[in-house]
Structure formats: C-alpha cells, structure tokens
Amino acid sequence: xxxxTLRLLDRLGQTNFPYREYGGEADGDPTAAWPLFALTRRxxxxxxxxxxxxxxxxxxxxxxxxxTNSLSALMLxxxxxxx
Amino acid sequence: MTRRIAIFSxxxxxxxxxxxxxxxxxxxxxxxxxxxxxxxxxxxxxLHLGLLDSQDQSAGGxxxxxxDGLRLIxxxxxxxxxxxxxxxxxxxxxxxxxxxxxxxxxxxxxEILATTDAWLCVLPADAMAVAMAPQVRKQLAATRQAFVxxxxxxxxxxxxxxxxxxxxxxxxxxxxGSIRKDEAINEAQANLERLPIFSPHSAAxxxxxxxxAAGREIxxxxxxxxxxxx
Numbered sequence: 256x257x258x259x260t261l262r263l264l265d266r267l268g269q270t271n272f273p274y275r276e277y278g279g280e281a282d283g284d285p286t287a288a289w290p291l292f293a294l295t296r297r298x299x300x301x302x303x304x305x306x307x308x309x310x311x312x313x314x315x316x317x318x319x320x321x322x323t324n325s326l327s328a329l330m331l332x333x334x335x336x337x338x
Numbered sequence: 339m340t341r342r343i344a345i346f347s348x349x350x351x352x353x354x355x356x357x358x359x360x361x362x363x364x365x366x367x368x369x370x371x372x373x374x375x376x377x378x379x380x381x382x383x384x385l386h387l388g389l390l391d392s393q394d395q396s397a398g399g400x401x402x403x404x405x406d407g408l409r410l411i412x413x414x415x416x417x418x419x420x421x422x423x424x425x426x427x428x429x430x431x432x433x434x435x436x437x438x439x440x441x442x443x444x445x446x447x448x449e450i451l452a453t454t455d456a457w458l459c460v461l462p463a464d465a466m467a468v469a470m471a472p473q474v475r476k477q478l479a480a481t482r483q484a485f486v487x488x489x490x491x492x493x494x495x496x497x498x499x500x501x502x503x504x505x506x507x508x509x510x511x512x513x514x515g516s517i518r519k520d521e522a523i524n525e526a527q528a529n530l531e532r533l534p535i536f537s538p539h540s541a542a543x544x545x546x547x548x549x550x551a552a553g554r555e556i557x558x559x560x561x562x563x564x565x566x567x568x
Contacts, residue, residue: 285496285500286500286504289465291465291468291469292468292500292504294469295468295472298472299471299472299475299508302476
C-alpha cells in the first residue's frame with residue numbers, strides 16, 4: 256500500500272480497510288485477471304487442432320449443460336446462427 | 339470496376355453503421371467514388387452522413403446534400419439484389435460499394451456475403467467479441483478477402499485495452515485497422531453533421547482516414563497493410 260494511503264487511513268482511523276494489491280503489467284499476463292481470455296484461448300487451440308470443441312450448440316452433450324448464468328452457459332447461448 | 343465490400347459484425351452495437359458511413363466519407367475524401375447501402379430503413383447511415391434535415395424546407399430551408407462522390411442507397415431489403423441495381427445505376431458507377439449488412443435480416447446476410455467481393459468484420463474491443471472470436475475466425479476462413487477492424491478501442495480501460503490486443507493478435511493476418519472510442523462521433527450525430535465537418539481533428543476521424551487507405555487496397559483486390567494502432 257502506498258505510504259500516503261496508509262497515512263490517510265490512519266488519520267481516518269480505518270486501519271482495517273480492505274485493500275487489494277494489483278500487480279503491474281510487468282508482473283505477468285495482463286489478461287490473467289479475466290478467465291474469459293483463457294477460455295477463448297483454449298477454444299481457439301481446440302479449433303486449430305481440429306479436436307471437437309467442448310461447447311458447441313447442437314452437440315448431444317449440450318442439453319446436459321446446466322442453464323445457469325455461468326460463463327460456460329453463456330458460451331452455449333452463442334449459436335453459430337448469430338454469426 | 340465496382341468492388342462491393344460487406345461490412346458486418348457478429349453482434350449488435352459494434353458500430354457497423356458508424357464504420358460504413360465514416361469509411362465511405364474517408365474514401366470520398368481520398369477521391370474514391372463511393373456508395374453505401376442501408377438495408378435496415380432506420381436511417382442510421384443518413385444520420386452518420388449528416389443527411390437528416392432539421393430545416394423546414396417549406397420555409398425556405400435547404401435539404402442537406404451528400405458530398406460529391408458519395409451516394410447513399412436506401413432500401414427496405416425486400417429484395418437483396420436491389421442494392422446491386424441501385425449501386426450500379428447512373429452514369430458514373432461508384433468504384434466502391436459499402437454494404438451495411440443488417441443483423442436483423444439473416445435471410446439477407448447470406449446473400450450479401452455471397453455476392454460481395456470482400457468482407458470487413460467489425461469487432462468491438464470488449465469481452466463479448468473475445469468470447470465470439472472462435473466462431474468469427476471460423477466464419478472468416480471462408481474467404482481470403484475477409485478482413486477485421488477493431489472498434490471502440492479505448493486504452494484508458496484495462497479490459498477494453500486487453501480485449502483489443504487479444505483480438506489484434508488472433509486476427510493479425512486479417513486486421514486492417516482500429517477505431518478509437520470517441521465521443522465526437524456521438525456529438526456529430528447530435529449536431530446533425532458529418533464527423534469530418536464537426537470534428538476534423540478527432541481521434542476517430544484520423545482512424546477512419548487510415549482505414550480508408552486499407553479500404554482502397556481492398557477495393558483494388560489487394561491485401562491491405564494493417565493500419566491498426568492499439
């Protein structure tokens with residue numbers, strides 16, 4: 256935490272202020288904070304290798320996929336017809 | 339020889355009409371006779387091109403005019419080939435025809451994509467475009483003359499920046515340009531003016547002028563250089 260931030264919180268009596276330290280771009284993959292990028296990379300790799308993609312509308316196993324607000328459910332709702 | 343370029347996006351709100359209208363204006367600015375085609379009937383291109391009339395013509399006001407070299411073709415899309423007839427009508431056929439492919443008319447999409455010489459896919463720099471990237475890549479693989487422009491680029495926001503870079507990486511071989519998110523586009527519309535008239539020094543207009551260089555090469559049947567700045 257930056258020293259001036261610490262001083263300000265101290266003056267305000269907020270020593271237990273929740274604080275998350277974010278890394279800079281030099282600390283690694285800047286997309287790592289968002290799982291969507293990893294998922295899309297995986298789908299692109301599957302596409303490039305010719306392996307069947309795990310989540311394509313119309314495949315038999317799709318109906319077994321839970322219809323929730325999860326990211327995988329979102330992918331299921333992106334039919335090819337939208338393209 | 340007239341070259342037809344279909345401009346489309348896998349999802350709504352990507353700025354397709356913005357790209358169609360301002361790319362047309364930039365091509366005309368570069369001396370290329372251009373027609374653009376609106377098949378949705380909502381007047382989106384008319385607004386972008388500064389052709390909506392705020393004057394009461396019965397009181398002597400003058401209707402706004404398109405710049406020399408630019409033609410707007412509007413159709414309800416009841417017959418897809420209408421735009422082809424309209425684009426080629428007249429003594430001086432347009433050298434480039436930009437077709438605003440309507441997402442609301444999937445029946446027209448297939449016909450337009452099948453009858454145009456090149457495709458320009460508009461992808462916004464956001465999470466949904468990243469999610470759709472595999473399907474888009476598959477679709478664009480259908481032709482070598484399919485290109486990508488990344489829209490709504492805004493380096494001030496980390497996710498938008500990374501999404502833009504991610505898309506640029508995935509579509510590197512097809513990427514021809516990028517357009518920065520710029521309130522000047524919105525303000526030009528609100529003023530019923532064209533972007534290059536309302537804000538000639540705006541970031542977006544600079545990007546459209548760069549994109550026009552790529553558009554000229556696409557129109558010439560070449561593979562254009564990448565003008566994207568991400």
